[in-house]
Amino acid sequence: MSTIVMNRCDDRLIHGQVITGWMNLRNANAIWIIDDVVAKTPMMLDIFRFAAPPGIKLVAMTIDEAAERLKNLDEGSDRVMLIAKRPGTFVKLMDAGYKPSDVNFGAMAKKPQSKTVGPNCDLDPQEMADTETLHTRGIRVWMQLVPFGGNKEVDWANVRNKFGYK
Amino acid sequence: MILGDLEQSALVTLMPGDSLEGLIERLKAEVERVNTGDGVLILLDLFGGTPANASAFLTQTMDKVRAVTGVNFPMIAEVFIARQSTDDVDELAETAFTAGQAGIVNVVESFKKFRTNP
Numbered sequence: 001m002s003t004i005v006m007n008r009c010d011d012r013l014i015h016g017q018v019i020t021g022w023m024n025l026r027n028a029n030a031i032w033i034i035d036d037v038v039a040k041t042p043m044m045l046d047i048f049r050f051a052a053p054p055g056i057k058l059v060a061m062t063i064d065e066a067a068e069r070l071k072n073l074d075e076g077s078d079r080v081m082l083i084a085k086r087p088g089t090f091v092k093l094m095d096a097g098y099k100p101s102d103v104n105f106g107a108m109a110k111k112p113q114s115k116t117v118g119p120n121c122d123l124d125p126q127e128m129a130d131t132e133t134l135h136t137r138g139i140r141v142w143m144q145l146v147p148f149g150g151n152k153e154v155d156w157a158n159v160r161n162k163f164g165y166k
Numbered sequence: 167m168i169l170g171d172l173e174q175s176a177l178v179t180l181m182p183g184d185s186l187e188g189l190i191e192r193l194k195a196e197v198e199r200v201n202t203g204d205g206v207l208i209l210l211d212l213f214g215g216t217p218a219n220a221s222a223f224l225t226q227t228m229d230k231v232r233a234v235t236g237v238n239f240p241m242i243a244e245v246f247i248a249r250q251s252t253d254d255v256d257e258l259a260e261t262a263f264t265a266g267q268a269g270i271v272n273v274v275e276s277f278k279k280f281r282t283n284p
Binding site for chain 2 (some may be wrong): 011012013014015016017039043044045046048051052085109110111120122166
């Protein structure tokens with residue numbers, strides 16, 4: 001049986017030592033990129049595979065494909081890290097029946113109307129609304145880019161009131 | 167400081183507002199701006215980082231774009247010197263690769279070897 005050992009949001013997906021650190025910590029051996037663009041751009045997936053740590057099973061799938069695969073984790077014996085670009089992906093996966101234990105936010109780019117909610121983490125209104133949806137559904141959302149260094153994790157539950165949520 | 171003003175070159179930095187797609191677009195625009203037809207060599211620091219991933223994507227989707235990671239000053243200097251005598255972007259990529267590696271020296275260990283076998 002495969003196990004989801006981490007649920008992560010990062011709009012740069014896989015980059016540098018960032019992923020290696022988390023994969024070691026969670027003893028993960030596989031990454032599922034859940035992103036319609038990457039799933040449909042084979043060259044982009046090849047670049048990520050080229051740059052990923054050796055021995056990692058890296059696949060990309062659309063949100064619909066991921067929702068199906070998450071319903072049946074009996075096959076295989078992988079320890080899987082799920083990575084998506086936006087929190088809305090996890091909301092959609094939940095709508096399709098998946099229940100993440102928690103969701104970690106890594107790098108989220110500044111963009112029009114976005115607000116800084118944590119270290120290296122900026123959310124636009126839609127992303128913030130989706131983050132709050134995860135929170136109200138009982139999913140712990142926490143922001144931390146890397147598992148080493150001086151940045152401590154920031155819990156959405158502790159900062160959400162600064163962004164108008166009561 | 168050492169090389170003077172460098173023509174047909176651009177400096178691109180990963181900014182807090184950059185997603186992967188955003189950086190690809192920005193890099194692509196700079197490549198098109200400095201390219202006069204012979205191609206463009208991108209020098210990068212971290213292999214596997216977002217700038218390197220974006221550049222790797224451009225090497226496969228644009229004509230005559232090359233990329234070398236692990237950038238250091240010897241790499242930059244040798245590439246700009248070599249560019250005065252060649253328009254071949256593959257040759258420049260090879261120069262960057264070789265000069266970059268040669269520029270990394272463990273000083274104490276190398277000096278020890280030098281003293282025992284000058």
